[in-house]
Amino acid sequence: MAWQRVYLIGIILAFSSCCFFSLLASGQIEQMxxxxxxxxxxxxxxRKLSDSMKNLNSWKKTDPCAxxxxxxxxxxxxxxxxLHVQELRLLNMNLSGKLASELGQLSHMTILDVMWNNISGSIPKEIGNLASLKLLHLNNNNISGQIPPGFSELLDLVHFLLDNNNLSGYLPAELSEMPNLGILQLDNNSFQGTSIPVSYSNMPKPVKLSLRNCNLQGEIPDLSGIPGLLFLDLSSNQLNGTIPTNKLSENITTIDLxxxxxxxxxxxxxxxxxxxxxLSLANNSLSGIVPSNIWQNINFSATATLTLDSRNNFLKNISGSLNPPSNVSIRLEGNPVCSRANELNIIQLCGLNAGDDETYGSSNDSTTVTCRTQSCSVxxxxxxxxxxxxxxxxxxxxxxxxxxxxxxISNFRPYTNEFQxxxxxxxxxxxxxLSIGSFIWQNGSRLRIYVKxxxxxxxxxxxxxKSEIQRLRDMIATFSLPSSDIFGPYQLLNFTLVGPYADSAKIPIKTESVKGFDFIELYEATSGFSVTTQVGQGGYGKVYKGILANGTVVAIKRAQQGSLQGQKEFLTEIELLSRLHHRNLVSLVGYCDEKANRC
Known part of the structure; x- marks a missing residue:
């Protein structure tokens, strides 16, 4: 039984009744x-994509935006x-095939997100024409070939995520010319033994530079000139030479070499x-002494920790007394210095040091003991x-x-208050x-968080x-939260509506100047949706001529059983149509979305 979903589309006064019928009968009510x-x-x-799960069935409809x-x-x-395409979000839809060069024609696009699919082929260089693009998320696919150097023309780009693909070629030095680039994440690709361009030292705004497991060679450039760098991961490559001696950004949280x-x-x-x-320096050929003062000047809070991992190097001695505070974890096994563990009193640093990796957590329950004598279970x-x-x-x-x-970041606990x-x-x-219920790190330095x-x-x-539920849901689901350098881009995994909110899973949209009608009003306006008032039909349902109680002539589009349009699409269309005002378009008068009316 389909829900009764009805659009009321007011007829512009300049149209005659004849034009009104002609417009509807020709199916142009959903004009392009x-x-x-x-x-x-x-x-x-x-055409370039393969959609085995039929997630793009709606792309068979007439007009993309309308x-x-x-x-x-x-x-x-x-x-x-x-209308212009502002965002293209096709993440995690099991899509395969290739990216079309015609993406470069979407000149108003600010977000292109096709992560977590099986897309192959190369990156179209035409994407470099998208001057307004801010977020480019192509990660976790099978994309191959070279990163187009022309992407340096993406002057507004903030997030550039291409990790977990099959990219090859070289790292374009031109990427350093992108004035607003905040995250460059290219982990788990193969750049054929290329080096990290020296020009990356001059990047003005990166907060995260992650090039893990990219088959990179050569020396590490001096990145001390990047003022806001928070996260640097160059691990699992073939980098050689010595570590640059200039101090990195004072804001940095993670260094993995x-x-x-x-x-x-x-x-x-x-x-x-x-x-x-x-600070992870494990599995290199570093020599000399183990510094005993790295943790100096760190103002440790109750939850802050520091992990220093120098396993499997050639470190032979210690500078001074190695007596770290309790929230500093040091790992030295696999170094010659551990042969003198008893002498240097570092036995605990030369064995397996369990518990130094943050894997899960939960916020403290500050509910007082007296509350437990009562009960919320009623x-x-x-x-x-x-x-x-x-x-x-x-x-x-x-x-x-x-x-x-x-x-x-690599440790979330010290940032729980900041995240809250x-x-x-x-x-x-x-x-x-807000209460942070739990969090857990996942592969690829991703953090799953459950909040209440x-x-x-x-x-x-x-x-x-219901209006507050809708406000919260829409702000989170439509990525309306401001960008954060520390927490980066996010994805909504679930918005749970159970218990007293179970009836809110379908929330009618509240839109200024658009009225919500009772189904009985529309039933009477169309003589019971009589076939004599039907003036058109499409994939969504049938269109009827109706006359409201105040005499307004309207076109009413009613859903039918089997319609491809779901609740989310219905609400999105209502909001979209409510904002459209054009002399050549009919205007939206109202809508009806009554759960009780099913047929």
Whole structure:
């Protein structure tokens, strides 16, 4: 039984009744309003892709923006009156095939995200024409070939994620010319023994440079001139020579140079880095002494830790007394110095040092003991709010799962308060309304986090209302949170609506100037959706002529059983149509989305 979903499209007064019937009968009520060149480009993209799971079935509809093709997000350009593709999000859809060169025609696009598919072939150089592009996520595919040097023309690009592909060739030195590049992540590719361009030392804005396991050779360039660098991973390559001696950014949290062919001493520049969390130099050919002062000037909080991994080198001695504080973990096994472990009192540093890797965690439950004498169980899915300003406040949380795709840290615990402040400030919530339930690191330095949002304290209600649920869901799901250098891009994994929120899984959209109609109003306006009032039919459903109680003549588009359009697409289309105002387009008067009316 299909839900009764109905659009009311008002007829522009300049149209005569004859024109009205002609317009509907010819099927032009869904006329093409996406820019024609972009329609052609998207169709070319579709032809190059193989969609075994049929995730792109909606791409068979007439117009990409007006009929909500999956993953296509558009914006209206008032200068030319057309809709333009702003985002293309096709992540994790089991797509194969190749990327079409026609992507370069989507000139308004700011986000191109096709991560976690099976796409092969090379990267079209035409993507370098997208002057407005900010996020380019092509990671976790089977893309091969050279990174186009012309990508240096992407002056607005902030995130460049191409890790876990089959890229080859060389690292383009021209990428250093990108003025706003914040994350360059190319892990697990094979650049055929090329070196890291010296020009990368002059990159103005990177916060994360991750080139792990890329078959890189040569020496490490001096990266001390990158002012905001937080995360550097050059591990599992064939880099040689000595480690540059100039001090890296004071903001850096992670330095991983392990599994290379580096020689010489451990330089003193690793001391005095106040935010350092991990320094890994394991499995090289470093020699000389083990520094005993790297942790100096680090202001350790209760949760901050520092891991120093120098296993399997040729370190023979220690400078001074190696007596690290409890939150500093040192690993020295596989070095000659461990043959003198008893003499130097470093036995504990020369064996397996379990527990130095952060794998999971949970926030502390600050609920007082007195609350436990009461019970939230009388309310299904309710629980105590851990940080509530009112003791023992019992409320229904919203569970949300997030994946941080490329954070610039390697230890999350010291940043839990900062992450809590980031989320609540971005969502206009109080700090106590967010609890971090658990987190776990995944392969590729990705962090999965489960959080709970609690309603604001109130004497009248202890759960979110529907409009607040919608606001939170839309802000998170549409990537409206501001960019964060520390936490990087994110992905919404789940937005759980259970218990008292089960009836909110289908939330009618609240749009200014658009009215929600009762189904009975539309039933009466069309004489019970009589065949005599039907004026058209499409893949979504049938179109009827209706006359509202106030005499307004409208076109009513009603869903039918088997329609390809789901709840998300329906709500997105309502919001899109509500914003469209053009002299050649009919205007949206209202909608009906009643769960109770099924047939």
């Amino acid at each position: 309003i996406t820019h024609p060149s972009e329609v052609d480009a998207l169709r070319a993209v579709r 009929s909500n093709w999956t993953g296509v997000i558009c914006t209206l350009d008032s200068n030319d009156g057309y 392990s599994n290379n062919q580096l020689i010489g001493p451990i330089p003193s520049n690793f001391s005095g880095l106040p935010r350092l969390q991990r 309310h299904d899915s309710y629980e105590y709010v851990p940080e509530s300003p009112v003791p023992c406040y019992c409320a229904a949380p919203l569970g949300v799962g997030l994946l941080l795709r490329s954070p610039s 402040a980031y989320l609540t400030t971005s969502l206009s919530l109080d700090l106590y309304q 949002f609690f309603p604001q304290y109130s004497n009248s209600s202890s759960k979110f209302n």
